[in-house]
Amino acid sequence: xxxxxxxxxxxxxxxxxxxxxxxxGLSEAQSADLDAALVLVLANHIGDIAxxxxxxxxxxxxxxxASQQQQQQQQ
Amino acid sequence: xxxxxxxxxxxxxxxxxxxxxxxxxxxxxxVGAGPVGLSLAIxxxxxxxxxxxxxxxxxxxxxxxxICFSKRSLEFWDRLGVGQRMVDKGVVWSVGKIxxxxxxxxxxxxxxxxxxxxxxxxxxxxxxxxxxLVDRVQELSGIDLRWRNKVTGLEQRxxxxxxxxxxxxxxxxxxxxxxxxxxxxxxxxxxxxGAEFAGQVFEDQFLIADVKMTAAxxxxxxxxxxxxxxxxxxxxxxxxxxxxxxxxxxxxxDADPVVEKRPENVRPRxxxxxxxDKFDFEWISLYKFQCRxxxxxxxxxxxxxxxxxxxxxxxGARGANSGLEDAENIAWKLDRVLRGSxxxxxxxxxxxxxxxxxxxxIRESTRSTDFMAPVSQQEARLRKAVxxxxxxxxxxxxxxxxxxxxxxxxxxxxxxxxxxDAWRGxxxxxxxxxxxxxxxxxxxxxxxxxxxxxxxAQFTLLEFGNGAAIDAPEGVETIRIGGDHGLADTRGLAGxxxxxxxxxxxLLRPDGYVAARFRHPxxxxxxxxxxxxxxxxxxxx
Numbered sequence: 001x002x003x004x005x006x007x008x009x010x011x012x013x014x015x016x017x018x019x020x021x022x023x024x025g026l027s028e029a030q031s032a033d034l035d036a037a038l039v040l041v042l043a044n045h046i047g048d049i050a051x052x053x054x055x056x057x058x059x060x061x062x063x064x065x066a067s068q069q070q071q072q073q074q075q
Numbered sequence: 076x077x078x079x080x081x082x083x084x085x086x087x088x089x090x091x092x093x094x095x096x097x098x099x100x101x102x103x104x105x106v107g108a109g110p111v112g113l114s115l116a117i118x119x120x121x122x123x124x125x126x127x128x129x130x131x132x133x134x135x136x137x138x139x140x141x142i143c144f145s146k147r148s149l150e151f152w153d154r155l156g157v158g159q160r161m162v163d164k165g166v167v168w169s170v171g172k173i174x175x176x177x178x179x180x181x182x183x184x185x186x187x188x189x190x191x192x193x194x195x196x197x198x199x200x201x202x203x204x205x206x207x208l209v210d211r212v213q214e215l216s217g218i219d220l221r222w223r224n225k226v227t228g229l230e231q232r233x234x235x236x237x238x239x240x241x242x243x244x245x246x247x248x249x250x251x252x253x254x255x256x257x258x259x260x261x262x263x264x265x266x267x268x269g270a271e272f273a274g275q276v277f278e279d280q281f282l283i284a285d286v287k288m289t290a291a292x293x294x295x296x297x298x299x300x301x302x303x304x305x306x307x308x309x310x311x312x313x314x315x316x317x318x319x320x321x322x323x324x325x326x327x328x329d330a331d332p333v334v335e336k337r338p339e340n341v342r343p344r345x346x347x348x349x350x351x352d353k354f355d356f357e358w359i360s361l362y363k364f365q366c367r368x369x370x371x372x373x374x375x376x377x378x379x380x381x382x383x384x385x386x387x388x389x390x391g392a393r394g395a396n397s398g399l400e401d402a403e404n405i406a407w408k409l410d411r412v413l414r415g416s417x418x419x420x421x422x423x424x425x426x427x428x429x430x431x432x433x434x435x436x437i438r439e440s441t442r443s444t445d446f447m448a449p450v451s452q453q454e455a456r457l458r459k460a461v462x463x464x465x466x467x468x469x470x471x472x473x474x475x476x477x478x479x480x481x482x483x484x485x486x487x488x489x490x491x492x493x494x495x496d497a498w499r500g501x502x503x504x505x506x507x508x509x510x511x512x513x514x515x516x517x518x519x520x521x522x523x524x525x526x527x528x529x530x531x532a533q534f535t536l537l538e539f540g541n542g543a544a545i546d547a548p549e550g551v552e553t554i555r556i557g558g559d560h561g562l563a564d565t566r567g568l569a570g571x572x573x574x575x576x577x578x579x580x581x582l583l584r585p586d587g588y589v590a591a592r593f594r595h596p597x598x599x600x601x602x603x604x605x606x607x608x609x610x611x612x613x614x615x616x
Contacts, residue, residue, distance in 0.1 A: 032453075032456055033456055033459065033460065036453075036456045036457045036459070036460040037460040037463065037464060039457075040457070040460055040461060040464060040471070040474070041464065041468075044468075044470040
């Protein structure tokens with residue numbers, strides 16, 4: 001299996017909203033705790049180390065792109 | 076206290092009176108009479124080699140140090156004739172429990188199935204293991220054990236190593252065909268060959284105490300994260316023989332070792348853990364640990380084994396056990412090379428197989444250590460999430476890492492012949508042989524590992540009966556299960572564990588690892604597998 005990046009939710013806004021609402025009213029630290037637990041629960045649900053590694057790579061690549069952009073703007 | 080002999084005398088050896096060009100020559104010299112060096116010397120001697128075993132001390136070290144000996148180590152010691160003595164003295168266990176705070180998160184059983192001669196683990200103080208091994212050494216004529224013989228110089232020559240050895244009577248020299256360095260984590264031989272020993276140092280300090288008390292705790296391994304008696308850190312409790320309990324407490328990275336080690340400071344901590352203070356200290360030690368290994372385990376004619384070659388954190392019982400696996404791996408190879416039955420290239424497989432095992436042990440124990448002592452805020456957060464999820468989910472329980480206990484590695488090795496037939500299970504080439512209950516032709520119950528030992532731990536063909544016996548290559552022993560005069564698979568477990576059908580055969584190496592397996596072996600296929608496993612395809616040098 002490979003990581004699916006096509007849109008899998010019938011209503012993507014509902015999914016985004018569910019995650020946002022889960023964080024409502026939480027402090028930064030509580031939010032970080034929630035995310036940590038959520039990542040582990042979802043990773044286990046995926047249950048495929050290759051897919052997990054792809055997901056991590058995708059998330060990290062996005063972060064790297066952002067920091068490169070920031071550097072370019074500073075120049 | 077200890078009943079066994081632990082103090083030994085230095086005795087002058089005639090080798091010390093030889094001078095100049097008349098230096099004594101020995102085929103193999105083992106340096107370091109710890110569990111690894113002693114076991115290796117016994118294995119070599121039982122295979123017919125004469126071994127010189129040198130140790131710089133004259134006594135067996137104090138403190139219990141290693142305490143958990145694995146099933147694999149016990150099976151090795153069975154071959155050396157000391158397994159039963161270890162098990163009789165040791166504390167047998169297979170259940171571990173993990174606690175978080177004051178509640179139990181989960182428990183595991185390391186040997187959930189029956190029909191194995193040996194348990195998953197015994198706990199036994201290292202000094203007992205060493206004392207029993209020394210007793211065994213003294214029963215064998217092939218081992219010349221020299222106490223207070225400290226190697227101070229090493230020169231590699233074309234076909235031998237010249238060793239300089241310091242003794243109470245002054246120095247002497249000898250020639251060794253091969254030297255096996257089993258001289259521990261601070262190996263001086265490693266420094267003499269100029270090898271690096273790089274790796275990761277962990278900042279957290281751990282306090283180990285062996286306490287004597289009579290207590291009603293079960294014989295299980297108990298591990299706590301953030302226990303009420305030791306807030307924010309981890310703790311381990313484990314039973315040993317003679318009413319001794321091993322306690323391992325994680326300390327703060329900047330705790331002062333001198334202060335922490337004082338009995339008056341250790342005592343209240345342990346009293347809180349046990350709920351009483353009716354105990355006495357046998358041994359207290361404070362340590363930080365390192366995970367590291369040598370880049371190459373072979374340096375010319377000097378071979379490194381055990382802690383001299385690799386070090387891991389103690390959580391997982393991977394130190395002494397992996398050293399013993401080194402010993403059983405190198406013993407038969409060295410024996411064949413010394414006999415001229417295999418080329419020196421066979422020794423390279425020792426590095427290939429055991430350095431990969433060392434990497435695996437380092438990876439596993441590093442993961443355990445990182446879980447116990449998270450190095451960043453985010454790591455701590457992820458661990459907290461795992462511990463809280465473990466209370467209500469099965470996946471969370473399995474992610475909690477309080478030490479993954481030693482199991483033998485499966486070797487990806489040039490000595491293996493790749494499977495060509497279809498298999499649904501059973502040990503694949505490179506894996507160690509699983510045990511199974513069987514019965515002798517007389518009907519007497521026994522174990523498969525005993526049948527292997529009974530045939531001298533040589534290359535052995537394990538056949539599952541189907542008409543006539545296979546014509547095994549010369550020098551290969553046979554264990555035949557089923558058929559007319561074979562051993563009986565009374566409970567069908569041997570067949571299941573080896574995924575056997577009539578005609579199935581496994582070629583086992585002298586260390587009990589699978590070299591090749593066949594549904595219907597032919598003599599040419601067996602010859603080729605044997606040649607590969609003995610590195611004969613690499614040509615005799």
